[in-house]
Amino acid sequence: MSDFSYVPVLAQLGDDFFGDREGATERCPGNNGLCPGWIADNFSDFVDPFWEHVLLSIVPLAIGFVVATGLALLAHRYRGLQPIFLGFVGALFTIPSIAFYLILLNITGRGYTTAVVVLTAYTQVLIYRNVMTGLQEVPRETVDVAEGMGLTRRQILWRVELPMALPTIFAGLRIAASSTVGIAGFAFFAGAGGLGGEIFADPAFKGNVVTASLLMILLATVLELIVLAVQRAFTPWERAASS
Amino acid sequence: MSTEATAQAGSREDSARSAVAAPLELREVVKHYPGAAKPAVDHLSLEVPAGEICVLVGPSGCGKTTAMRMVNRMIDITDGDILIGGNSVRDRKPADLRREIGYVIQQIGLFPHKTIGENIATVPHLLGWDKQRTRARVEELLNIIGLPGDFRDRYPSQLSGGQRQRVGVARALAADPPLMLMDEPFGAIDPINRERLQNEFLRLQAELRKTIVFVTHDIDEAIKMGDRIAILKEGGILAQYAPPAELLMYPAEPFVEDFVGSDRALKRLALQRVRDIDLWKAPLVRIGEPVSDVKAKLADADLEIPLVVDEHGRPKGWLSERGLQGERVREDFRSPAEPIVELDDILRDALSDLLSADSQYGPVVDADGCVAGVLSIEALSHALSVPAQHVPSATELAAAED
Numbered sequence: 001m002s003d004f005s006y007v008p009v010l011a012q013l014g015d016d017f018f019g020d021r022e023g024a025t026e027r028c029p030g031n032n033g034l035c036p037g038w039i040a041d042n043f044s045d046f047v048d049p050f051w052e053h054v055l056l057s058i059v060p061l062a063i064g065f066v067v068a069t070g071l072a073l074l075a076h077r078y079r080g081l082q083p084i085f086l087g088f089v090g091a092l093f094t095i096p097s098i099a100f101y102l103i104l105l106n107i108t109g110r111g112y113t114t115a116v117v118v119l120t121a122y123t124q125v126l127i128y129r130n131v132m133t134g135l136q137e138v139p140r141e142t143v144d145v146a147e148g149m150g151l152t153r154r155q156i157l158w159r160v161e162l163p164m165a166l167p168t169i170f171a172g173l174r175i176a177a178s179s180t181v182g183i184a185g186f187a188f189f190a191g192a193g194g195l196g197g198e199i200f201a202d203p204a205f206k207g208n209v210v211t212a213s214l215l216m217i218l219l220a221t222v223l224e225l226i227v228l229a230v231q232r233a234f235t236p237w238e239r240a241a242s243s
Numbered sequence: 244m245s246t247e248a249t250a251q252a253g254s255r256e257d258s259a260r261s262a263v264a265a266p267l268e269l270r271e272v273v274k275h276y277p278g279a280a281k282p283a284v285d286h287l288s289l290e291v292p293a294g295e296i297c298v299l300v301g302p303s304g305c306g307k308t309t310a311m312r313m314v315n316r317m318i319d320i321t322d323g324d325i326l327i328g329g330n331s332v333r334d335r336k337p338a339d340l341r342r343e344i345g346y347v348i349q350q351i352g353l354f355p356h357k358t359i360g361e362n363i364a365t366v367p368h369l370l371g372w373d374k375q376r377t378r379a380r381v382e383e384l385l386n387i388i389g390l391p392g393d394f395r396d397r398y399p400s401q402l403s404g405g406q407r408q409r410v411g412v413a414r415a416l417a418a419d420p421p422l423m424l425m426d427e428p429f430g431a432i433d434p435i436n437r438e439r440l441q442n443e444f445l446r447l448q449a450e451l452r453k454t455i456v457f458v459t460h461d462i463d464e465a466i467k468m469g470d471r472i473a474i475l476k477e478g479g480i481l482a483q484y485a486p487p488a489e490l491l492m493y494p495a496e497p498f499v500e501d502f503v504g505s506d507r508a509l510k511r512l513a514l515q516r517v518r519d520i521d522l523w524k525a526p527l528v529r530i531g532e533p534v535s536d537v538k539a540k541l542a543d544a545d546l547e548i549p550l551v552v553d554e555h556g557r558p559k560g561w562l563s564e565r566g567l568q569g570e571r572v573r574e575d576f577r578s579p580a581e582p583i584v585e586l587d588d589i590l591r592d593a594l595s596d597l598l599s600a601d602s603q604y605g606p607v608v609d610a611d612g613c614v615a616g617v618l619s620i621e622a623l624s625h626a627l628s629v630p631a632q633h634v635p636s637a638t639e640l641a642a643a644e645d
Binding site: 139141142144145146147148149150151152155160163164166235236237240 | 315317337338339340341342344346348349350351352354355356357365366369397398400401414415424
């Protein structure tokens with residue numbers, strides 16, 4: 001985790017980002033071992049951060065999906081916007097999350113909102129690019145014949161282009177889901193909690209690191225499966241093609 | 244489309260499924276793209292009577308597709324006007340206009356995310372038909388194009404190329420449009436299936452009698468499908484507009500002559516069937532018949548060799564001289580009755596049969612196998628000199644077949 005170099009800086013953000021884990025080493029004679037006993041004893045400490053993490057993943061994904069799709073639809077309508085939007089969402093993705101939190105410190109302060117803003121920004125490039133690609137991959141003749149049968153621009157978008165782009169859009173959403181779960185691990189630097197807090201409470205102690213990480217992997221997997229299930233429900237023709 | 248403007252097409256009372264078609268007129272239509280040195284379509288004037296197929300044909304860059312796409316305003320008209328059933332397309336909202344015009348393109352462009360039923364129902368859906376009416380129409384169209392009813396719930400990816408093409412046609416026909424635009428509709432189909440789909444479509448058209456604008460680059464397809472053919476040359480200039488037979492017999496200019504090819508006389512053979520030309524009358528005799536009767540028949544026939552038929556009138560063979568020696572006709576053949584040509588064969592196939600059998604003539608039989616006359620190379624040659632206006636169009640041929 002290269003973000004470690006930020007830790008001294010982050011001390012300024014607040015005083016609670018290193019939680020109290022003093023009892024941990026006492027109870028784990030192996031000293032920095034996995035300590036299953038410790039995990040069993042302290043598992044309840046992970047429940048609240050886990051649900052925080054769930055919200056830190058789902059909310060940015062939902063907002064990010066709406067915003068990125070909106071941007072893509074605008075860019076689809078006004079082609080001139082495409083390079084501008086792509087550059088913008090691409091640039092957002094390159095800002096390190098810790099730096100992002102520091103930048104926003106003066107605007108939104110610390111807390112949940114700041115974390116959601118940053119995590120939403122990161123979803124943009126993944127979702128936007130896939131919506132755009134999906135729309136562009138709709139064959140020209142399909143749009144042509146839709147126009148020729150008397151569908152309006154808007155009807156073509158909603159009844160032909162967007163449905164046909166769905167598989168690609170959902171693919172972007174899946175990548176964004178696992179990516180957001182991962183990046184939300186840094187949300188505690190903004191004071192928004194989440195499983196990251198449990199990891200950084202004692203980065204050297206393996207029990208908490210492993211437990212928090214496994215919970216994040218579980219969350220990422222479940223989210224992906226949910227998106228996949230929704231995708232299957234919305235794109236029945238995809239299954240027909242393979243059968 | 245107002246009801247006064249739509250003409251009842253075709254005189255055939257039995258075309259139960261649909262009978263509405265509108266005449267189409269292009270008046271001095273020009274398409275000039277901004278910045279282009281020359282127009283893409285240059286003062287094009289055409290009249291297509293209701294219920295006829297007008298084929299736009301020409302080399303690439305001749306503006307045939309552009310001309311077609313101006314009809315439903317997929318491309319804006321620079322100058323001139325297009326009238327459907329007497330009404331200018333310029334006065335219509337493009338989307339409304341297009342819903343009244345069937346549209347089929349080479350790639351077919353079925354919506355992959357919609358079922359076959361939903362694809363066919365596209366325009367009825369746009370027009371706000373109720374569920375019951377739409378469902379009934381989809382069922383009717385699947386039946387017309389010869390696909391089982393359970394195809395309604397399949398997706399395009401589950402169909403073969405030929406089936407998809409049929410669905411494309413059904414989708415264009417869904418709201419019973421008075422006019423259809425077809426841009427190389429069979430272009431992406433392999434040759435064997437293309438032939439079959441063309442024939443199928445002609446049979447369908449013989450019944451539906453839609454007004455159709457059909458774009459192709461293939462002159463053979465144009466001759467086969469067109470009631471009238473408009474040959475365009477580069478720059479969107481109309482070189483000739485005529486029925487296929489006239490085009491083949493009297494090409495208006497060297498460009499047309501080149502475009503239809505040096506085998507244009509042979510191409511005419513594909514336009515007619517054996518039943519369309521004057522067949523020779525053969526002296527038909529039966530074994531055991533009095534020879535004196537045969538003499539009378541010979542005097543009345545176009546051929547001096549008696550053709551022996553069985554009790555049902557089916558050809559058995561050409562009688563030899565010795566068969567006539569005696570009181571009654573004896574079974575003694577000089578040669579078998581080959582090749583046997585059918586009334587419904589096109590002249591090209593019939594000629595091919597005669598040539599491969601190395602024969603000057605052959606008996607022609609009807610659907611029951613009974614002799615209807617004799618086809619000779621001489622008669623064929625005579626048929627090619629018949630004035631073009633007596634040669635039927637593809638749609639008429641298909642109608643006659645039913």
